[in-house]
Amino acid sequence: MDKFYHSVRLDQELCKGCINCIKRCPTQAIRVRNRKAQINSKFCIDCGECIRVCPHHAKLALYDSLESIREYDYTVALPAPSLYSQFNNLDDVNIVLNGLIQMGFNDVYEVGAAAEIVSEATREYIVRNYRGVPFISTACPSVVRLIRVKFPNLISNLLPLKPPIEVAAQIAARRAVEMTGLSRDRIGIFFISPCPSKVTYVKAPLGTEKSEVDRVLAIKDIYPRLLSYMRTVEMDAPDRMEAGKIGVGWGRRSGEASGLFTESYLAADGIENVIQVLEDMEDQKFSNLKFVELNACNGGCVGGVLTVENPYVAEVKLKWLNKYMPVSKSHMDDISRKMVDWTAPVEFEPVFNLGDTLAESFSRFNQVERLCKKFPGLDCGSCGAPTCKTLAEDIVRGEAQEKDCIYFFRDNLHRLSGEVAVVADCLTGRSAVTEETVYMLREHINRIEDELLRLAGSSHKAEKEEQNREGRQESREGEEKK
Amino acid sequence: MADIITLRYTVSPDDFTRAGEASSDVKNKLKQLGIAPPVIRKVSIALYEGEINMVIHAKGGEITVEVSPESIRMVLADVGPGIPDISLAMKEGYSTAPDEIRSLGFGAGMGLSNMKKYTDYMDIQTELGIGTTITMIVNVT
Known part of the structure; x- marks a missing residue:
């Protein structure tokens, strides 16, 4: 398993090399180099912000296609609330659940049902383990990934319970094996996801060694097809609902927390707000809180980047939908009780350290400070890094150069043209123009041209430089012949 | 021999919304340096308490943080009213913070005692009407 597997990827063809994504990435994981964005897989937490903001749709999420249900003898759909x-x-x-059956799944199990079991397990866990320090929800994989790389002191606050998606997959797989007698590998467990973050969870889960989910489909992908199947659902279709108010509520912000029956919780949504809350938690600014629910997306899971509806509209729809539902339809039993606990620890990954050793980090830190003083501090993004400081950090890590800064470039050009002027002055008012002076002038012009070409920075850059070098060689040879 | 890193901050007395910025910045820099997380936790809590005190009780001041691979030394110097009775001020729950500050959740009387608790060394030099200088050290190794 790749510790830093990612479902958020870049489409090289579509990327224009603009700076929208580098500016919005909450972990500053993206750089534009050679006119294409690059995602640093160690920094990325798969929150999907870049997918949201890319005007060219060059950022995409990897997920499976509905056709993959043919790969299995028996399939179960797990719809997210x-x-x-x-x-x-x-x-x-x-209607949704039966629509999924009409669409081709053999069975369906609501993630909301498993969410009610997780809510129950959380309530028990808090009663048993609360020591004045709040627990942080681990349902949003991007939040867990963020804490893993940025907030080492909060790892011990993570609620060590599996997210509803995983508990749902375990229950669904068990049921399917019991019902069909098929071996586990013939059964396909399909999660219908609002976000790429959950795809990442399935491929490289945190808190468990391996996920029981086999395939992940995107809500936006199946939405149009499901809609037409939903229209064919008969009034007397079997009742497949196993989630109540609490389970369905998990789809929106505060949903998870409200299932804990306590007032002492905080719920934050939107990745920037989440970071703010985690910063404050590190400083122990909250007292008497028992639970902190964090969702990377605005509005909670309804704001996921693979959904189609406006998150705030979706939030209202979810509220209306679960208004007359029983509080909870699923409850923890002896079997599910054994499924909820984490089976693998989450460990701090110090990917943002400046160096491998303290000594290296210290020396690089001072280099960064010195570089930052030289840079204009405008955070313009023209160099391909989101801020002057990140450019400085890239430089000390050996991944960028000072002259990537456009202001450095401008100053350099200014200096070179000044030198050309000096040489030109030497030429005027002299009776004998020496070859040496002409050569110097040509050298300077070549250097200016080099700088301009570097700014162009495109793929033909290397080619041009090659031509340039050859040209210069020839001119020098020409000089010598004279 | 690794470099020593010196960080300096001016704590503004005028803008309460900016209180805590210095400790937050120190925290993020220590993270980048790869200082052990438990050490960072101690430093950021002690420094945060100290910084808030400078805003509430003194009229701001200067914070100097010296980071070496062995220890983190924090000096918080203000030109405030000074502390009349240090042992009383050190008592948990004792606070002279005004009501408007308490309504924000501060002034629980844990500031100085927390600073002592989370550091390996703390020294208070104070003179009434002149100011207070607090030096705290947290060992890295």
Whole structure:
């Protein structure tokens, strides 16, 4: 398993090399180099912000296609609660669940049902383990990944319970094996996801060694097809609902926390707000809080980048939908109780350290400070790094150069043209123009041209430089012949 | 021999919304340096308490943090009213913070005692009407 697997990727063809994504990435994981964005896999937390902001749709999420259900003899769909919030005038979740069956799945199990089991386990866990320090929800994989690389002191606050998606997959797989007698590998567990972060969770889970989810589909991908199948669902279709108010509520912000029956919780949504809360938690600014619910997306899972509905509209729809539901329809039993605990620890990954050793970090830190004083501090992004400071950090890590800064470039050009002027002055008013002076002038002009070419920075850059070098060689040879 | 890193901050008395910025900056820099997380935690809590005290009780001041691979030394110097009775001020729950500050959740009387608790060394030099200088050290190794 790749510790830094990512489902958020770049489409090289579509990328224009603009700076929208580098500016919005919350962990400053993206650089534009050679006119294409690059995602640093160690820094990226798969939150999907770059997918949201890219005007050229060059950022994409990897997920599976619905056709992959043919690879299995028996398939179970696990719809995320956020799926229900995508439809207009939906008043019965059962229509969605039966629509999924019509679409080709053999069975369906609501992630919301497993969420109610996780809520129950969380309530028990808090009663048993609360020592005045709040627990942080681990349902949003991007939040867990963020804490893993940025907030080492908060790892011990993480609620060591599996997210509903995993518990749902375990329950669904077990049921399917019992019901069909098939071997586990013939059964396909399909999660219908609102975000790429959950795809990453499935491929490289934190808190468990291996996920029981086999395939992940995107809500936006199956939405149009599901809609047409939902229209064919009969009034007397079987009741497949196993989640109540609490489970369905998990799809929106505060949903998870409100299932804990306590007032002492904080719920934050939107990755920037999440970071702010984590910073404050590190400083122990919150007292008497028992639980902190954090969602990387605005509005919670309904704001996931693979959904279709406006998150705030979706939030309202979800509220209406679960208004007359029983509080909870699924409860923890002896079997599910054994499924919820983490089976693998989450460990701090110090990827943002400046150096490998303290000594190296210290010396690089001082270099960064010195460089930052030289840079203009405008954070213009023209160098391809989001801020002057990140450029300085890239330089000390050996991944960028000072002259990547456009202001350095400008000053350099200014200096060179000044030198050309000096040489030109030497030429005027002299009776004998020496070859040496002409050569110097040509040298300077070549250097200016080099600088301009470097700014162009495109793929033909190397080619031009080659031509240039040859040209210069020839001119020098020409000089010598004279 | 690794470099020693010196960080300096001016704590503004006028803008309460900026209180805590210095300790937050120190925290993020220590993280980048790869200082052990438990050490960072101690430094950021002690420094945060000290910084807030400078805003609430003194009229701001200067914070100097010297980071070496062995220890982190923090000097918080203000030109405030001074502390009349240090042992009383050190008592948990004792606070002279005004009500408007308490309503923000500060002034629980844990500031100085927390600073002592989270550091390996703390020294207070104070003179009434002149100011207070607090030196704290947290060992890295």
